[in-house]
Amino acid sequence: MMQIDSVIQHAEQHCKQRGVRLTTKRKQVLSALVQSNKALSAYDLIEHCKELFDQSIPAMSIYRILEFLETEHLVHKLSLANKYVACAHICCSHGHGVPQFLICGKCNKVKEITIPASTIDELKQNAQQAGFTLVSQQLEMNCVCDDCLKDAA
Known part of the structure; x- marks a missing residue:
């Protein structure tokens, strides 16, 4: 924290x-x-x-x-x-990759991780091939955190 x-x-x-x-x-x-x-x-x-x-x-x-x-x-x-x-990187003075957020759908806990820019470039290309333009590079994934998974077991 x-x-x-x-x-x-x-x-x-x-x-x-x-x-x-x-x-x-x-x-x-x-x-x-x-x-x-x-x-x-x-x-x-x-x-x-x-x-x-x-x-x-x-x-x-x-x-x-x-x-x-x-x-x-x-x-x-x-x-x-x-x-x-x-932002998880407020205290950093160097650049980071593209933010990706893992969001627990049960408790709303969030973990910010970074993914390589090359992954976003590939997603942009795939979107363009499908006739779409990527407007935001931010990725959000609906997940279940380990704590909620343990509670459910």
Whole structure:
């Protein structure tokens, strides 16, 4: 699990270098995502911010904050689950491959892994041959985590 203080510090530095601010509420939302080991919806984040920071943040503000954090590559929106996760690579200073998300359909736990760009290139070619254009390189896979699998046994 990521160290929250370290993540926030790196995120602040990232934002400062890009000429934008990581406000207190943006930090709170990012912290809530980092502390969670699963994907959270905007409404989950409203509850988390109430519990963790005693802050009541309106839904529209949460959505604007998430949009900012996504634009700054600090969080990822998972279309499959319509939820958000903190980027696993906030503290890294080097480039990574294409993100792929393994999402547990039972408990919403998410694991971000990277796949080689060559795999995406192959997928793009296959899509083009089928008459489609790949719009997003982000891959999301509906899975069951080992913990949920054990619980089901």
